Amino acid sequence: MPLDAWISLAVVLVVFPLMAFSRLGPDIVLLGAVILLLTLGVIDPAQALGGFSSTGLFTVAFMYVLVASIRETGGIDLIIRHVLGRPRSEGRAMARLLLPVASLSGFLNNTPVVATFIPAVLSWSRRLQLSAHRLLMPLSFASILGGTITLFGTSTNLVVHGLLVERRPDLDMGLFDIAWVGVPVAVAGLLYLLLMAPRLLPARRDVASPFANPREYTIEMEVDPAGPLVNRSVEEAGLRHLQELFLVEIERDGNVVSVVGPGERLKGGDRLVFAGTSEGAVELQQMRGLVPSRHGESSLEKEFKERRLVEAVVSDQCQFVGQRIRDGHFRTLYGAAVLAVCRGGERVAGNLGQVRLQPADVLLLEVRPPFIERHRQSRDFLLISQVNGQARPNHEKAWLAWSILAAVVALATLGVMSMMNAAMLGAAAALITGCCSVGAAKRGLDTQVLLTIAASFGLGAALEHSGAAQALASGVLGLAGSSPWALLVAVYVLVSLLTSVITNNAAAVITFPVVMAGAEALGVNPMPYVVAVMFAASASFLTPIGYQTNLMVLGPGGYRFGDFLRVGGLLNLTTAAVALVLIPLVWPF
Known part of the structure; x- marks a missing residue:
């Protein structure tokens, strides 16, 4: 040689x-x-x-x-x-x-x-x-x-x-x-x-697990009246055995179902109150048919792709201290939806909308990116940090994303074009149709x-x-x-x-x-x-x-x-x- x-x-x-x-x-x-x-x-x-x-x-x-x-x-x-x-x-x-x-x-x-x-x-x-x-x-x-x-x-x-x-x-x-x-x-x-x-x-523990956030939140979500979970039981909806989450109660037409059985049927507009961690809240965000509970007018409707999840610690100078989240129109003023609240490392009992904010409460918020920079130095919040997880997906376009992938595979399998060419066209289609933002595409590259x-x-x-x-x-x-x-x-x-x-x-x-x-x-x-x-x-x-x-x-x-x-x-x-x-x-x- x-x-x-x-x-x-x-x-x-x-x-x-x-x-x-x-x-x-x-x-x-x-x-x-x-x-x-x-x-x-x-x-x-x-x-x-x-x-x-x-x-x-x-x-x-x-x-x-x-x-x-x-x-x-x-x-x-x-x-x-x-x-x-x-x-x-x-x-x-x-x-x-x-x-x-x-x-x-x-x-x-x-x-x-x-x-x-x-x-x-x-x-x-x-x-x-x-x-x-x-x-x-x-x-x-x-x-x-x-x-x-x-x-x-x-x-x-x-x-x-x-x-x-x-x-x-x-x-x-x-x-x-x-x-x-x-x-x-x-x-x-x-x-x-x-x-x-x-x-x-061997089962290796996640490197970050010893430092996982132990805070337990009160998390509230609403059943989308037009979603696939309507008339399904809690068991059928996949809400019975959620990890890091427990379905505490359901509020329906002013009444509270406090002991939620697996056969309980969900109705459109039901408010579901969970106890769980921020990671559990991220999992809930991914489930089709659940939307953040609507407290006041929404300034975030349908703006899915640019949303982020952040944790914010309430300051004693926040104007909402002592007010209920629902009455204070928190979402309208800040452009942020309150998904969950934690107090002293533990969840707050009761309905999320009825919680009166106190200094040092930790809020899990769904926001647009400008919120982070706009309020990082705000007197209303002591600390703002982004959660390692995406906000609610745009489920309405899931069928389109799957159709693009199916078309890519079909074009390559049938020999119409190479796998690379088909994948290139598919990626372009995903960006053009709004199934994926440019930022998400960049983050997705390994x-x-x-x-x-x-x-x-x-x-x-x-x-x-x-x-x-x-x-x-x-x-x-x-x-x-x-x-x-x-x-x-x-x-x-x-x-x-x-x-x-x-x-x-x-x-x-x-x-x-x-x-x-x-x-x-x-x-x-x-x-x-x-x-x-x-x-x-x-x-x-x-x-x-x-x-x-x-x-x-x-x-x-x-x-x-x-x-x-x-x-x-x-x-x-x-x-x-x-x-x-x-x-x-x-x-x-």
Whole structure:
């Protein structure tokens, strides 16, 4: 091998231990590796920066915008309510998540599937008091397993099939031919995730949890007369088992229902009084059919997208001290809706509108952005801080946000345009239609994931263009000798390792001609080896940079490099064992 190839291999051997054992993020480690390779002349500037112009990078970026539009319109709640539900155990929760994800990924590109489910799983896990750390990696792995079921399940399958047809048109495959192996591989992988992943992934407490705000608020919401909760029972509306929230009473036509049973039917205009935390208030804001209680005239009607949630501490100089919130027209004067009130770290008993404000009361307010700057130095409030959560979504546009995402997936699946082009048009449509503001779109971008994707392309380019990947492929396949079985195992192991350090498509493209030449030299059917390349290239469970869905869950799940090795290593062995047994049975040598 040339010197550049040895340097590339040495850098790779340093990069992975750094990501596994250092506290540096994968984006910093990979960017450092690319800078070193560029400095040593192994790659040129175009190759080093090639990842920043890759279609994969921009596809993920535009998908983040589409997901932000669904989150801003409250569409995430539809996934939680109708797909994920309220399972009674972690095992059932895992099953409710993995089965639909794997099924969808067999027919849709898994990037939008995972991008859509990540915020839903984060919110869902909070409601169920489960650790998102134990759900997000299985989410990514399930989407990868689902992609192996059909020929169009992943772009890698299509790339390999294209290379095969170009070289041997007589070996053309049907869309569902690989399902004979893909379905058993997916079933075995999902069983592994259901049984073993919970044992291999420890539940890590959120870093912020020891410092969580212990204040308990009185929170009041109103049932929208035109919303979907009218005539539903408290149980059916999902208000019975809310985490960090308790439905204290219902005020209806001047009467108070103080003992609220699960069968109590909700009516339009009902005022629901909850006891709970600020995080619980944020969860209530996301629920379609609930609106802030109307105290006086509203100056915030329909202005959803620019709302914020803030906590404000009432000063003794506030003009509303001693007055009831409802009588004081608080909303009209400040342009802020009072969602909840806390006094002395505890909730205030009674109806929110009847509460008389006192100095040092903490109010949870729904406001427009100018409120924060306008009243930060105001004598009416001692302190104003923004809550880590969005205000009430614009549920009226949820159907539009979902329609845009469905159109994007349909355009890409039917081959009308590339996934990147479809995602770009979808992101533009989300901004133009008001499903997502520019600010929300910017906040939705995960820069660590995007930088890691871009840098990984530079590292892959070094292995590919220096000849290191080609030399490894030839060397490993040369060890297989004259045994068809040994060659099949060598092909699978080689591609599986390569796809952990370079892109799936690059691993397949590099090894395909070598694999075909090896099969022809042995005088055997090349189909088992072609299918092995497809499955091994998709079996990217070992590292976070092996597949872009792994990168997408890396940050939200708080994972370390070792987590992927521990869980993904055994999953790689499981899927490899099933695939290597079945492939020769379906496509004999």
